[in-house]
Amino acid sequence: MFDLRRFKDNIACITPSGEHLPYGGLQELSESIRSRLEPHRLVFCLCGNTIESLAGYVSFVDNDDATLMLDSHMEPAAFRTLFDTYRPRYVWAPEAFAVPDGAESVLAENGYVLWEFAANDTPVNENLSVLLTTSGSTGSPKLVRLSKMNLESNARSIAEYLHITSDERPVTGLPMYYSFGLSVVNSHLLMGATLLLTPASYIEREFWQFANDNGFTSFSGVPYTYEIMKKLKLWKLPMPTLRTLTQAGGKLSNELLQFFIEKYEPQGVKFYLMYGQTEATARMSYLDPAYGVTKLGSIGKGIPGGTLSLVDDEGRVIEEADNVGELVYEGPNVSLGYAECAADLMKGDENRGVLHTGDLAYRDEDGFYFIAGRKKRFLKLFGNRVSLDYVEHLLKDRLKECACVGDDSRLIVYTTDTDHNDEEIIDFLVRRTKIVRTVFSIRHIDRLPRSETGKILYKALSVD
Amino acid sequence: MTNLEKYNDIFMKMFNVPEEELESLAYKGTAEWNSMAQIALVSEIEEAFDLDFDTEDIFELKSYAIGKEMLAGKFGVSF
Numbered sequence: 001m002f003d004l005r006r007f008k009d010n011i012a013c014i015t016p017s018g019e020h021l022p023y024g025g026l027q028e029l030s031e032s033i034r035s036r037l038e039p040h041r042l043v044f045c046l047c048g049n050t051i052e053s054l055a056g057y058v059s060f061v062d063n064d065d066a067t068l069m070l071d072s073h074m075e076p077a078a079f080r081t082l083f084d085t086y087r088p089r090y091v092w093a094p095e096a097f098a099v100p101d102g103a104e105s106v107l108a109e110n111g112y113v114l115w116e117f118a119a120n121d122t123p124v125n126e127n128l129s130v131l132l133t134t135s136g137s138t139g140s141p142k143l144v145r146l147s148k149m150n151l152e153s154n155a156r157s158i159a160e161y162l163h164i165t166s167d168e169r170p171v172t173g174l175p176m177y178y179s180f181g182l183s184v185v186n187s188h189l190l191m192g193a194t195l196l197l198t199p200a201s202y203i204e205r206e207f208w209q210f211a212n213d214n215g216f217t218s219f220s221g222v223p224y225t226y227e228i229m230k231k232l233k234l235w236k237l238p239m240p241t242l243r244t245l246t247q248a249g250g251k252l253s254n255e256l257l258q259f260f261i262e263k264y265e266p267q268g269v270k271f272y273l274m275y276g277q278t279e280a281t282a283r284m285s286y287l288d289p290a291y292g293v294t295k296l297g298s299i300g301k302g303i304p305g306g307t308l309s310l311v312d313d314e315g316r317v318i319e320e321a322d323n324v325g326e327l328v329y330e331g332p333n334v335s336l337g338y339a340e341c342a343a344d345l346m347k348g349d350e351n352r353g354v355l356h357t358g359d360l361a362y363r364d365e366d367g368f369y370f371i372a373g374r375k376k377r378f379l380k381l382f383g384n385r386v387s388l389d390y391v392e393h394l395l396k397d398r399l400k401e402c403a404c405v406g407d408d409s410r411l412i413v414y415t416t417d418t419d420h421n422d423e424e425i426i427d428f429l430v431r432r433t434k435i436v437r438t439v440f441s442i443r444h445i446d447r448l449p450r451s452e453t454g455k456i457l458y459k460a461l462s463v464d
Numbered sequence: 465m466t467n468l469e470k471y472n473d474i475f476m477k478m479f480n481v482p483e484e485e486l487e488s489l490a491y492k493g494t495a496e497w498n499s500m501a502q503i504a505l506v507s508e509i510e511e512a513f514d515l516d517f518d519t520e521d522i523f524e525l526k527s528y529a530i531g532k533e534m535l536a537g538k539f540g541v542s543f
Binding site: 436 | 495
């Protein structure tokens with residue numbers, strides 16, 4: 001997928017230590033990793049925004065392996081669950097990362113180690129290329145299965161509408177194990193552009209210093225990122241080389257959107273509001289910045305090569321303007337399906353290019369789409385998509401009965417269980433979700449409200 | 465509540481630590497003080513002391529001790 005040779009003299013990435021790695025050098029590094037790999041094996045790639053993570057990822061994809069992208073700082077218990085569920089042949093991780101017994105180190109490269117688990121022989125479908133987790137940092141073993149065609153078609157489409165050329169220099173504000181962050185990497189590597197790779201966070205001075213010193217041209221964030229940028233008053237920071245801001249990963253309030261457009265457009269910076277899901281590799285739609293103000297808050301129209309439509313509860317296509325229905329996307333970037341156990345990795349294409357997004361939306365008379373809400377039970381806590389059902393699932397071992405509700409600033413666990421320690425439950429949730437403790441609370445209740453069929457009536461549980 | 469109690473209380477609640485461990489708390493020094501907690505912390509301090517931090521202050525606030533110094537110095541909070 002990556003034609004590194006074509007751009008061999010371009011700089012592929014720059015790091016805070018001043019390293020400038022050309023595409024030719026990335027190719028050499030990748031070849032040394034590939035020499036240790038067999039194709040069509042399952043790999044766990046523990047990522048940070050570093051050259052080694054990038055080189056590992058490129059090698060595994062080009063070697064036709066199936067790679068699960070994970071956070072190199074993930075919780076050991078969550079890693080263990082995934083490891084035991086899927087049994088990877090290889091693990092590519094920082095040397096400080098503790099891997100399970102039974103591994104042989106087959107390559108060490110600049111602080112990264114390639115571990116081989118010869119006993120693990122999980123077969124994978126020949127079209128399977130990348131696996132991504134669905135609920136961000138919560139570590140659910142449910143994965144999205146992506147093919148090389150998914151990755152490449154989405155990256156090309158993004159490169160087309162964002163007009164990405166080899167002159168671009170995005171600074172990595174997002175992790176590459178997250179679909180949006182990975183799409184930034186893919187769309188720029190395909191065009192021979194230069195990634196500014198930094199493990200620093202955009203809330204740190206070092207991040208912006210590094211970005212400015214290396215002439216960054218674009219920055220990408222989720223709604224939470226922009227909330228923080230406003231809070232930090234980052235628009236006051238001179239960013240003379242910035243040309244493009246992109247936002248996806250949830251709905252940014254119209255107020256904030258307007259704020260950023262007004263701050264940055266006079267400086268010649270284009271703000272792209274985009275929409276997508278991991279289930280569609282990353283991107284499904286974008287709003288042309290020319291309509292940023294007149295269609296404020298719209299997710300725009302389908303990306304090149306993709307089509308959006310709306311269906312009602314009976315599955316009928318909605319043709320009229322301003323009628324809410326479920327948003328459906330068709331395109332070559334629609335994932336193959338999910339995996340929940342090792343056997344699922346052999347499955348073929350279950351979606352066949354059509355994705356029912358679970359988002360409710362409407363279309364105005366000019367054909368612009370607007371998100372109206374979510375069909376499923378998810379919260380966005382500090383920018384992390386958290387499935388309430390999944391948190392309930394996590395708590396099953398610890399609480400006899402519970403129901404989780406919340407809004408985008410808190411998560412409340414209602415429980416009838418009296419035989420537990422609230423602090424321990426909160427400690428557990430903080431560890432597993434990596435979300436700040438103050439969002440969690442536990443409330444005791446005599447009985448959970450249920451319907452006649454036994455379903456929990458979440459609406460009867462207060463979030464105030 | 466004194467200003468010191470108010471300040472300590474924010475950190476103790478946020479990171480679930482006893483008072484004697486406060487002095488050693490620092491950004492990235494514990495798994496719980498990550499970038500997300502940094503922002504939550506800044507908001508809580510701003511609210512409790514009715515302040516408005518600037519970008520540089522937020523960049524600077526990297527530990528319990530630095531925060532205390534900053535509040536006492538730049539913002540004139542008496543501890």
